[in-house]
Amino acid sequence: MSTPLITPDLVAVDVVAADRDAATRQLIDLLAAAGRVTDAEGFHADVRAREAQMATGMPGGIGLPHARSAHVTAPSLAVGKVPGGVDFGAPDGPATLVFLIAAPDSGDAAHLQILAALARRLVHESFRQSLKDATDPATVAEIITREVVPS
Amino acid sequence: MKLVAVSSCPTGIAHTYMAAEALEQAGKAVGIEVHVETQGAAGSTPLDPQLIADADGVIYAADLEVKDKDRFAGKPFVDVGVKKAVHDAPGVIAAAVAAVEAGVPAPVAGAAPIAAPATKVDRNAGVGTRIRQWLMTGVSYMIPFVAAGGILIALGFMVAQFAGGSDGVIAVTKVPVSHLLNDFSVASGMDWAALLFQTGAVAFGFLVPVLSGFIAYGIADRPGLVPGFVGGAVSVAVGAGFLGGLVTGFMAGFLALWISRWKVAKGVRGIMPVVVIPLLSSFVVGLVMFVVIGQPIASLMDGLSSWLNGLSGSNLILLGALLGAMMGFDLGGPINKVAYTFAVTGLATEGLGTDAVQYRIMAAVMAAGMVAPLAMALASSARKKLFTHAEQENGKAAWLLGLSFISEGAIPFAAADPWRVILSSLVGSSVTGAIVMGVGSAQRAPHGGVWVLPLISNPFGFLMAVAVGMVITAALVVVLKSAKPNPIVQAEQAVDEQQELVAQTV
Numbered sequence: 001m002s003t004p005l006i007t008p009d010l011v012a013v014d015v016v017a018a019d020r021d022a023a024t025r026q027l028i029d030l031l032a033a034a035g036r037v038t039d040a041e042g043f044h045a046d047v048r049a050r051e052a053q054m055a056t057g058m059p060g061g062i063g064l065p066h067a068r069s070a071h072v073t074a075p076s077l078a079v080g081k082v083p084g085g086v087d088f089g090a091p092d093g094p095a096t097l098v099f100l101i102a103a104p105d106s107g108d109a110a111h112l113q114i115l116a117a118l119a120r121r122l123v124h125e126s127f128r129q130s131l132k133d134a135t136d137p138a139t140v141a142e143i144i145t146r147e148v149v150p151s
Numbered sequence: 152m153k154l155v156a157v158s159s160c161p162t163g164i165a166h167t168y169m170a171a172e173a174l175e176q177a178g179k180a181v182g183i184e185v186h187v188e189t190q191g192a193a194g195s196t197p198l199d200p201q202l203i204a205d206a207d208g209v210i211y212a213a214d215l216e217v218k219d220k221d222r223f224a225g226k227p228f229v230d231v232g233v234k235k236a237v238h239d240a241p242g243v244i245a246a247a248v249a250a251v252e253a254g255v256p257a258p259v260a261g262a263a264p265i266a267a268p269a270t271k272v273d274r275n276a277g278v279g280t281r282i283r284q285w286l287m288t289g290v291s292y293m294i295p296f297v298a299a300g301g302i303l304i305a306l307g308f309m310v311a312q313f314a315g316g317s318d319g320v321i322a323v324t325k326v327p328v329s330h331l332l333n334d335f336s337v338a339s340g341m342d343w344a345a346l347l348f349q350t351g352a353v354a355f356g357f358l359v360p361v362l363s364g365f366i367a368y369g370i371a372d373r374p375g376l377v378p379g380f381v382g383g384a385v386s387v388a389v390g391a392g393f394l395g396g397l398v399t400g401f402m403a404g405f406l407a408l409w410i411s412r413w414k415v416a417k418g419v420r421g422i423m424p425v426v427v428i429p430l431l432s433s434f435v436v437g438l439v440m441f442v443v444i445g446q447p448i449a450s451l452m453d454g455l456s457s458w459l460n461g462l463s464g465s466n467l468i469l470l471g472a473l474l475g476a477m478m479g480f481d482l483g484g485p486i487n488k489v490a491y492t493f494a495v496t497g498l499a500t501e502g503l504g505t506d507a508v509q510y511r512i513m514a515a516v517m518a519a520g521m522v523a524p525l526a527m528a529l530a531s532s533a534r535k536k537l538f539t540h541a542e543q544e545n546g547k548a549a550w551l552l553g554l555s556f557i558s559e560g561a562i563p564f565a566a567a568d569p570w571r572v573i574l575s576s577l578v579g580s581s582v583t584g585a586i587v588m589g590v591g592s593a594q595r596a597p598h599g600g601v602w603v604l605p606l607i608s609n610p611f612g613f614l615m616a617v618a619v620g621m622v623i624t625a626a627l628v629v630v631l632k633s634a635k636p637n638p639i640v641q642a643e644q645a646v647d648e649q650q651e652l653v654a655q656t657v
Binding site for chain 2: 091117118120121122
């Protein structure tokens with residue numbers, strides 16, 4: 001696993017967005033800037049397609065846009081904290097914490113284990129709370145790197 | 152209490168694993184051991200069979216079709232979809248516990264939105280077993296059509312016999328559909344009989360397409376449905392019957408599977424399942440059935456007809472045996488149809504005496520056509536252990552279908568296990584045909600089975616002939632099936648025994 005799941009430059013702590021599409025786009029641009037997504041527009045279309053199947057909002061103010069896409073070079077996570085909240089279709093209101101998961105289309109199973117581990121951690125309230133409490137990108141990336149270990 | 156669960160989601164990278172973790176944690180919180188198989192993009196490790204055997208219940212938190220669902224057969228389950236498991240895992244655990252305590256498989260509101268019809272196919276099984284599983288998938292979806300259509304037709308005959316007298320059973324088949332549309336009379340028993348008969352006939356029209364379609368579905372999943380159904384319908388149109396439907400089912404399934412594996416440009420990928428695969432595979436199936444298979448079947452039917460015409464009258468007992476064998480061979484397919492048409496056209500000859508050869512031929516054909524479904528009903532109730540649950544259920548309906556001369560009642564059995572069932576049916580029906588000729592029963596109704604007994608001369612001889620053929624066929628099929636037990640049946644019985652053990656220990 002040469003490329004880490006997340007680095008501080010994939011974290012945005014003060015996202016302001018009108019809707020989930022705009023919020024997602026800001027995070028996609030972070031991935032594209034880091035060279036993890038080769039075609040921001042194409043990847044965005046894949047994420048939209050997934051979001052259209054079933055809203056990814058989770059209880060507790062979490063939005064979880066994600067997709068497997070040919071435009072992704074390495075399993076990656078971008079995190080956006082949205083103090084004003086943005087609706088991700090969760091039953092209990094808007095999301096203040098948005099995780100964008102990007103998985104390569106061709107990724108073999110071992111490659112994707114890291115994302116499975118991430119998804120499992122996301123269920124834990126303590127993990128989510130620690131990320132909500134973190135104020136700077138470096139802390140967010142550090143918490144995720146420490147907590148998310150493939151089983 | 153112990154539970155097992157399967158989770159999956161469309162993308163296979165997020166919800167699959169969140170659901171798994173959420174269920175495990177929610178279970179832990181209330182002291183329930185939950186083991187989850189994540190059928191996601193990172194590959195899935197099948198649950199240890201021992202864990203499944205030990206589990207009290209199953210949770211399906213799956214938005215995709217659960218792989219190898221057979222493993223969990225017979226256990227109480229809840230089917231909730233992946234999202235509910237992520238959002239409200241404790242609620243799902245509680246529902247599963249309730250299902251286990253209720254002791255019966257119970258559905259839960261808000262079930263998976265992308266629920267797909269179940270198949271009985273285990274992808275890891277050997278070729279022979281998989282062929283049988285594909286057949287069983289088709290057969291299990293066909294059985295309700297056989298039961299509904301067959302019983303409606305039989306009821307139509309029954310009502311016609313009471314409402315229309317001894318000729319009512321003949322008259323009911325001749326009431327045109329336009330009469331039902333324009334002049335249906337609530338007070339007329341014959342109209343009700345015709346309504347039952349026509350509705351049943353329409354339901355019967357689906358037998359071969361459904362069989363073919365769901366064999367293809369078993370092989371290729373959803374892409375197989377369209378070419379399978381189309382192929383089955385073409386098989387009916389060209390008169391190839393259920394054997395033709397078996398051919399189209401397999402052809403359509405593998406064709407669709409093959410096409411769905413093509414590497415295509417990204418722009419085309421989106422329209423593959425909705426346009427390209429159904430279009431191409433249906434066309435090829437149609438081409439093969441109409442152009443390649445249709446003509447030989449037509450020639451076969453013509454050849455058989457003229458051969459029979461040459462034979463008639465020469466040696467009646469031999470003719471009876473031959474017609475009987477043809478009736479029992481493909482249960483509504485081309486060979487059966489030739490024998491039946493041969494008999495029915497004989498009825499149209501004018502100025503016949505009451506015991507004319509034509510009427511005796513009709514009696515032989517009708518008796519022989521009753522043998523296969525009755526024999527399957529007998530065999531499946533006398534030797535339950537040789538038949539699947541679905542077949543046992545179908546066997547109950549087959550009694551009525553057989554008595555009403557609806558040979559199609561045996562198709563589910565023949566489609567699932569063609570060689571043994573057809574061979575047995577061939578022998579028994581042939582004996583029946585010969586006996587009817589021997590005892591000289593004569594019949595002037597073209598259809599109806601026991602409901603037209605009043606029209607049959609020497610009805611006792613007729614019934615005796617049917618009974619002899621039925622016993623021979625049933626005995627043969629039992630012997631043949633005992634020689635090589637069906638692995639699906641064995642698997643079902645293993646599950647039954649487990650359930651009985653559970654029931655005893657609880």
